Amino acid sequence: MKAIDHVNLEISDGEYVCVLGPTGSGKTTLLRLIAGLIYPTSGGIELDGKPVTGLRPEDRSASYVPQQYALFPHMTVRDNVAFGPLARGFSPEESHRTADEMLRLVRLAHRATAFPHELSGGMQQRVALARGLAGRSPLLLLDEPLGAIDARLRVLLRYELRRLAKELAVTVVHVTHDQQEAMSIADRIAVLRDGRVEQFGRTSEIYSSPSSPFLANFVGGANFLEGIVVRRESGTALIEVAEGFSLTSSEKEHSAGDAVVASFRQERTSVLTNASTEENVIPGKLVSTSLLGVFMRCVVDTGRAGEVMAKVPLREALEQRLQDRIGHVVYARVARDGVMLFSRPERALAVELEAF
Amino acid sequence: MREWVPRDPPPRDQVAETGLMRRLLLSLDSISGSRLARIMAYALGIMFFLTIIFVPPVFGILLGWSKIFEILSYPDLLSRGVSAIIASFAIAGAVALLDLAAGLPMAWFIVRSRSSWASTIDTLANIPFVVPTVALGYSVLAFWGGSQGISGLLGSRFAFSPGWQMIVLLHFAFSYPVIVRVMVGALQGYKDIYETAARTLGAPTFTAARTISLPLLKSSLVAAFLLAFARSLSETGATVMVAGAFENGPVFISKARLAGQESPLLFVSFVLIVASSLFFIGVRVLAPRMRLPISAVRPQLEKRLSSGPAVGLRSLLTLLVFAVLVIIPSLFVVLPAVGAVADGTLQEAFSGNGIWSGYWQAVGLSYLVALAATALNVVAGLPVSVLIARKRGGEFVSGILDTMVNIPIVVPSIALGVSIGIFWGGATYISEFWLLIFAHASITYTYFVRSMVAAIESIPMEMEDVARTLGAKPLTVFRRLTIPLSKYALLAGAIMAFTRSVDETGATLAVAKRLVTAPVLMVQWVRGIAAASPSAIGLGLAFLVVTSFASLLVLTLATRRT
Numbered sequence: 036m037k038a039i040d041h042v043n044l045e046i047s048d049g050e051y052v053c054v055l056g057p058t059g060s061g062k063t064t065l066l067r068l069i070a071g072l073i074y075p076t077s078g079g080i081e082l083d084g085k086p087v088t089g090l091r092p093e094d095r096s097a098s099y100v101p102q103q104y105a106l107f108p109h110m111t112v113r114d115n116v117a118f119g120p121l122a123r124g125f126s127p128e129e130s131h132r133t134a135d136e137m138l139r140l141v142r143l144a145h146r147a148t149a150f151p152h153e154l155s156g157g158m159q160q161r162v163a164l165a166r167g168l169a170g171r172s173p174l175l176l177l178d179e180p181l182g183a184i185d186a187r188l189r190v191l192l193r194y195e196l197r198r199l200a201k202e203l204a205v206t207v208v209h210v211t212h213d214q215q216e217a218m219s220i221a222d223r224i225a226v227l228r229d230g231r232v233e234q235f236g237r238t239s240e241i242y243s244s245p246s247s248p249f250l251a252n253f254v255g256g257a258n259f260l261e262g263i264v265v266r267r268e269s270g271t272a273l274i275e276v277a278e279g280f281s282l283t284s285s286e287k288e289h290s291a292g293d294a295v296v297a298s299f300r301q302e303r304t305s306v307l308t309n310a311s312t313e314e315n316v317i318p319g320k321l322v323s324t325s326l327l328g329v330f331m332r333c334v335v336d337t338g339r340a341g342e343v344m345a346k347v348p349l350r351e352a353l354e355q356r357l358q359d360r361i362g363h364v365v366y367a368r369v370a371r372d373g374v375m376l377f378s379r380p381e382r383a384l385a386v387e388l389e390a391f
Numbered sequence: 392m393r394e395w396v397p398r399d400p401p402p403r404d405q406v407a408e409t410g411l412m413r414r415l416l417l418s419l420d421s422i423s424g425s426r427l428a429r430i431m432a433y434a435l436g437i438m439f440f441l442t443i444i445f446v447p448p449v450f451g452i453l454l455g456w457s458k459i460f461e462i463l464s465y466p467d468l469l470s471r472g473v474s475a476i477i478a479s480f481a482i483a484g485a486v487a488l489l490d491l492a493a494g495l496p497m498a499w500f501i502v503r504s505r506s507s508w509a510s511t512i513d514t515l516a517n518i519p520f521v522v523p524t525v526a527l528g529y530s531v532l533a534f535w536g537g538s539q540g541i542s543g544l545l546g547s548r549f550a551f552s553p554g555w556q557m558i559v560l561l562h563f564a565f566s567y568p569v570i571v572r573v574m575v576g577a578l579q580g581y582k583d584i585y586e587t588a589a590r591t592l593g594a595p596t597f598t599a600a601r602t603i604s605l606p607l608l609k610s611s612l613v614a615a616f617l618l619a620f621a622r623s624l625s626e627t628g629a630t631v632m633v634a635g636a637f638e639n640g641p642v643f644i645s646k647a648r649l650a651g652q653e654s655p656l657l658f659v660s661f662v663l664i665v666a667s668s669l670f671f672i673g674v675r676v677l678a679p680r681m682r683l684p685i686s687a688v689r690p691q692l693e694k695r696l697s698s699g700p701a702v703g704l705r706s707l708l709t710l711l712v713f714a715v716l717v718i719i720p721s722l723f724v725v726l727p728a729v730g731a732v733a734d735g736t737l738q739e740a741f742s743g744n745g746i747w748s749g750y751w752q753a754v755g756l757s758y759l760v761a762l763a764a765t766a767l768n769v770v771a772g773l774p775v776s777v778l779i780a781r782k783r784g785g786e787f788v789s790g791i792l793d794t795m796v797n798i799p800i801v802v803p804s805i806a807l808g809v810s811i812g813i814f815w816g817g818a819t820y821i822s823e824f825w826l827l828i829f830a831h832a833s834i835t836y837t838y839f840v841r842s843m844v845a846a847i848e849s850i851p852m853e854m855e856d857v858a859r860t861l862g863a864k865p866l867t868v869f870r871r872l873t874i875p876l877s878k879y880a881l882l883a884g885a886i887m888a889f890t891r892s893v894d895e896t897g898a899t900l901a902v903a904k905r906l907v908t909a910p911v912l913m914v915q916w917v918r919g920i921a922a923a924s925p926s927a928i929g930l931g932l933a934f935l936v937v938t939s940f941a942s943l944l945v946l947t948l949a950t951r952r953t
Contacts, residue, residue, distance in 0.1 A: 070860045092859040093424065099860035105853040109875045118871070119861035124417055170861040 038064040039075075040230040046208065046223075048173075051200055053217035054210045055254070056227035062210040063102075065227065066176045069208065070099040082174065093122075098172040102179045104163035106151035112162050113138065113147040119170030130169075137165035140199060156183050157192065164196070168203060175200065177209045181216065189213075193220050214254050218242070226250055248296050248377050252388045257298045257375075258343050261384060264293045264376075271371060277339035283314045284374035294379040303373040304345035306333050307366040308355055314371065317343060321365045324358045333357055335367045343367045416870070423866030433783065436774030437792070443767075443829050444836045445795055448807040451814030452661045459661050461654035468652070472659045475643035476666065479803075482555065482639055483623035486562040490619045491612065493563075493716075494570030496709040499600075501571070502578040504706070513575065516713070519721045520568035523894045523939050525910040526932040528629025529917055530724035531561045533925075536633075539726065553635025561633050562626065564717045566619035573618065577611035595697035598690070606683050613678040617671060624667060625803040628896025628910045632917045641805045645900050657813070660806035671801045724936065727929025736926040740934075746921050750912060750931055757909040760824075761892035764831035765885050768839045776843035777873070793844075800837045807833060808901025823906050830898040835888035842884030846877035879949060886946040890939060909935055 039061045046052050054062050067073045069080060071092035079088040087095050098119070107115050113134050120130035138144045141161040151159055160180060167175050180196065181189045197220040200207045211217055217224050218238050225235040234246045245251040248259060262276035267290055274297050275281045282297050289295055307316065319337035326332075331352035333345045345367055347357065357365075380387040422428045452459075462469050501513045519527060534540040535551045551557050585607065589599035605612070627641040634642045640663050647656040695701060731737055740747050775792065782789045799807065811830045815821050850873060858868050874881070896910040907915070913931060916923040923931070 067856075070856070072856050072859070091424070092856070093862050093864055095860070097860060099857055101853045101857060103851075103853060105851060105857045107854060107858075107872065118858065118863070122420075122858070122861055122863035122867050122871075127413075166857075166861070172860075176860075 038230055039068065042078075042227075042230070042232050044225055044232065044235060046206060049201075049204050049206055051197055051207045051209065051220060051222045052225060053221035053223075054208060054225045054227055055212070055214055055217040057212060057253070059229075060227040061230040062212075062227055063178055064230075066099065066178055066208065066210055069174075070097050070176055071095045072099070096172045097174040097176055098167040098170045099176045100163050100167045100178065100180060102182050104151075104159050106159055106162055106166070108151055111148050111150055112143065112154070115151065115162060116166045116169045119166065119172075123171070133169050133171070134165075137169040138162075140168070140202075141165045157188055160184060160192070164199070168199070168205065173206055175205050175207045177207060179211055180209065181211070181213075189216070196220065218254065224254070226254065228253075245375070248298060248380060248384065248387055251298045251375060251377070255300060257300050258304065259384060259388065260297045260340055260343075261379065262295060262297055264289050264291050264295055267291045272376065274374075274376070277337075280317070280340060282369075282374055283371045284376055285372045286374065286376045289376050289378070296377045296379055296384060298375045298377065299369040299373045301332070301344045301346040302330070304343065304347075304367055304369045306335065306345050306347050306352075306355070306357060307368055308357075308360060310366060311368070313368065315369050315374065317367045318364060319343065319367060321357065321360050321363055323361065324352070331357060333365075335365055337367070420864040420866045420870075423869075424864045429865060433774050433778050436771055436778070439767075439771035440775055440792075440796070440836070443771075444799060444833050447811045447814035447829065448799055448802060448833050449664070449810070451810035451812070452657065452664060452806075454816075455653075455657045455813045458654050459657045462658045465654075468655050469658075471638065472643060472655050472662075475638040475640050476659060476662050478555070478638065479624055479640035479663070480666070480670075482558055482562060483620045486559060486566055486623045487616050487619040489559075489563055490566045490570045491616055493709070493712050494567055494615070495574055495612075496705060497567075497713060498571050498574035498578055500706055500709055501575050512710070512713075513571075515718060516571045517568050519565045519717060520572070521939055521943050522721055522724075523910065523932075523935045524565060524626055524629040525632070525894075525896060525913040526724050526936050527565050527721055528561060528632035529913070529928060529932055530722065531557065531564060531629070531720045532633050532917070533727065534720040534723040535560055540723065553633050553637075555634075555637045557633040557635070558630055558637065558639065560716065560720065561629055562623040564720050565626070565629070566622050567713075567717045569618045569622060570615045573611055573615035574608070577608050581608060595690070595694040596702075597693040597697040598688070601693070609678070609681075609683060613674065617674060621667075621671075621801060624663075625805075625897065627803075627805045627900060628914050631896075631914055641803060641897055644805050644809065645897075648900060656809060660809040663803050663806040664810065667802050668798065724929055724932050727925045728933035729929075731926035731930035731933070734926055736924070736930050740927075740930055746916070746923055746927065749907070749921070750909075753907050753909045753912040754934070756906060757893050760827050760831055760908065761889045763828045764835055764892050765839070765889045767828070767832050768836050768888055769881070769885055772836060772840045772843065776840050776847060777869070779840070780844045780847035796837055796840050799833050803897065804834050804895060805897030805901050808898030811898070812902045823903050826902045827899060827906060827908070830902045831892040831895060834895060834898055835891045838887040838891060839884035842880045842887065843877065846880030847873060850876050882949045883946055886942055886949075890942050893935075893939070 042061075042065060044052075054065060056062050064073070068075055071087065071090060071094075075088065079086055081087065082096055092099070107118065110118070113131065116137050117127075117130040117134035120133050121127065125133070135144065135147065138147055141164055143158060143161050143165065146154060146158065151162065154162065160183070164177075164180070167177075177196070181192055184192060193216050196207075196209070199205075209217075209221070221238060223235065223237055224241055226233040226241065228249060233250050234241055241250060241254050245254060251257045252259070260276040260282070262274040262282070264272050265275045265281065266273040270285065270287060272284050272286060272289060272291075273281050274284060274295060276297060284297065306321070310316075310318070317335070317337050317340060319335040322334040322336045322342070324331050324333050326349075327346065329349055330346040331349055333347055333352070335343045335345065337343055347355075352358070423432075462472065497512075497516065501509050501516070522530075532553065535557055536553060541550060551560070581604065583604070585603050586596075586599045589603045590596065594602070625641070627645060630639065631642055631645055638646070640659055643659055644656055647653075647659070696705075731740075739745070740750070743751055775796070778784060779789045779793050779796070808830050811833060812826065815826055815829070854872060855868050858872055863871070894910065895908075896914060899906075899908045899911050903911075909931075912921075913928070913935070915921060916928050916931065
């Protein structure tokens with residue numbers, strides 16, 4: 036069974052890379068390979084251009100911060116953070132000086148003499164971070180660093196992580212299953228699935244040009260309709276998705292006769308209360324609305340083409356009084372450049388999107 | 392904007408700042424980075440284990456192969472030897488079963504009872520474990536047989552003379568705490584939710600306990616049985632004291648030793664080694680398949696057995712058995728000891744005159760041997776413990792090593808001593824003193840290694856992973872993580888080994904012709920070899936008891952964490 040298969044990643048100095056993927060996709064394995072805690076069956080790892088594949092972890096230059104932090108329970112916070120430099124051969128004075136500096140950076144200097152069990156989860160995470168940074172490695176490997184933190188703190192702390200990394204010019208590989216987290220702080224995202232890299236690129240790239248339905252769904256979420264390209268003319272494609280109903284897309288890859296999956300983002304889908312002769316207007320019944328903060332999520336049952344979800348900006352939704360139109364006929368509309376096309380996947384679409 | 396450089400050694404000016412000790416440690420640390428150095432460290436540990444701990448006791452006896460079967464030409468001796476062996480196993484089996492029957496209700500009482508006496512009883516139940524076996528032996532002898540003991544209270548009909556009954560009484564007493572300890576631990580870890588579920592379905596407490604809890608605790612019951620069995624099979628000093636004319640294995644061997652009869656000695660030792668190893672392997676393999684009687688249902692009877700008065704009666708009976716058969720016989724040695732304080736024997740003891748000079752010499756020797764054996768085991772046992780706990784060298788190797796490490800305590804210690812004596816016999820440059828140390832190291836090695844392995848296994852691998860990625864070499868991880876996090880287990884293992892060594896009689900008898908340790912001297916005194924008064928014997932034993940208590944007190948304090 037391959038935990039990691041044909042993964043090829045090239046990460047630049049000072050980059051903040053997030054490795055995003057569902058549970059079991061091989062993210063932790065990847066991190067442990069880079070750290071040197073496990074060795075690859077084939078392939079190699081280079082750090083700073085030098086091959087390190089056979090090197091033990093202590094001889095590489097990658098600090099590993101596991102999900103449970105693994106703070107040394109018998110040492111104070113200060114001694115925990117000073118461990119790296121001390122182990123590397125720096126004098127106790129120098130090591131403690133570095134430790135104090137790191138603790139100041141993560142704003143825990145006042146707890147330097149406390150023991151790990153006396154600290155809250157968020158504080159422990161910062162100590163773990165400070166310990167990883169004090170080790171003076173140019174590469175920091177974070178395994179779900181915000182996993183054990185409550186939701187509100189998670190949002191605040193993730194920007195802290197990026198800020199620290201950039202300030203100290205450290206390269207970071209940050210593993211997470213939370214796509215919001217990855218999208219908000221990563222320079223580039225590598226999406227991992229079943230041990231393979233689905234796509235590796237800037238957040239905006241993956242968002243606007245996902246390379247598979249899985250990606251479109253996992254990063255950003257979307258509507259999916261299966262269909263066949265009926266006609267190709269002057270840079271647009273016409274896709275029949277249900278009997279008598281077609282979508283127009285400005286995508287240029289697929290030709291007439293291709294079986295495709297047409298996909299469009301929920302946030303690019305608008306809801307009209309009156310009929311329109313424009314293209315890409317799908318009639319249906321408004322099934323439900325729910326408030327999502329700045330959006331109102333509307334579910335429209337189009338009958339033959341299935342359910343379509345739209346995230347309508349709140350102001351618009353309130354102006355249209357969509358919440359009063361439940362049960363009535365409405366129209367879902369998406370611009371032609373919002374319709375992405377993918378080749379029909381080998382597995383059933385539902386399985387493909389499930390991402391387990 | 393980067394200020395530091397990756398992975399380079401620290402700048403020269405900082406190295407000069409560090410002290411000599413630290414520089415030495417750092418050099419050792421970086422040596423441990425080399426694969427060869429690590430392999431050598433493990434290899435040395437394994438070599439020590441094999442050459443000193445494992446091979447001599449298990450295979451030494453084979454060197455005397457030719458002499459073993461000389462006994463076949465002496466049918467009388469042969470039948471005596473065979474009877475002795477059978478007696479050993481029979482007594483051990485009977486005692487282990489009796490102890491299970493008496494100890495299990497006691498463990499139940501300690502864990503489940505809401506009485507405030509429960510924890511006191513728990514501590515008291517450890518006493519026969521804590522008292523050196525030679526003291527126990529004399530105590531039992533005095534209580535069940537002496538004029539001041541039970542015969543003084545209830546008349547001479549109740550007295551026992553030395554023989555197999557007294558051996559059973561003695562072994563019952565000192566194996567009792569083993570059962571209680573194991574079962575208390577098992578019951579405390581056992582989630583009684585299953586029993587509760589059974590009771591909410593209508594089963595009386597007794598039925599629920601018998602049909603639900605007991606089968607789930609089966610592996611602990613088997614472990615307790617085996618431990619009690621091993622202790623009974625192996626004990627020598629106290630058994631010799633109370634055996635009289637009766638012979639079990641260890642008694643026979645010690646008599647043959649004194650009489651200089653080599654072949655019976657080797658024969659019985661050999662059979663004991665083989666039989667006990669087979670027995671233990673057999674029970675370990677077959678026990679999981681053994682079924683407890685849980686299919687029969689007797690609702691009326693068991694409902695009555697679960698009622699308040701029935702439970703009260705059962706508890707009373709359990710406590711009575713505990714008091715009369717275990718505690719009082721164990722502590723009976725206090726009487727002559729107290730008498731010794733009164734009649735002036737105490738001053739004589741401290742003056743070192745007469746028999747007492749030999750006594751203090753023997754005590755000194757006991758402690759010296761125990762200290763040396765323990766120190767050897769700690770130093771050489773650490774690499775092996777790491778190897779087993781962290782499975783370095785692969786699953787297979789560590790699995791085999793794990794099993795091998797357990798073997799020396801399965802074999803009766805006197806047979807072990809005989810085997811060791813033969814193994815090193817040709818090496819006349821090894822003094823008796825060192826033979827003693829090797830023999831004691833063999834017997835106590837397992838206690839230390841098992842304690843360390845459990846402790847190391849409980850340290851999360853993640854911590855070591857993090858430490859390594861921060862730049863720590865293997866020795867650094869060991870020094871700054873493994874040892875500090877397992878120091879209680881290290882101390883506990885060392886103290887257990889030390890106490891066990893001070894207590895040991897059988898192996899000493901087998902190995903040493905001239906040197907006399909404290910327990911061996913006590914056996915001599917009891918058998919009347921030196922002209923020692925009961926007060927003197929009581930006092931001599933009391934000193935041993937006090938030091939045993941003291942070291943175990945240190946153990947309890949050291950392992951008590953906040």
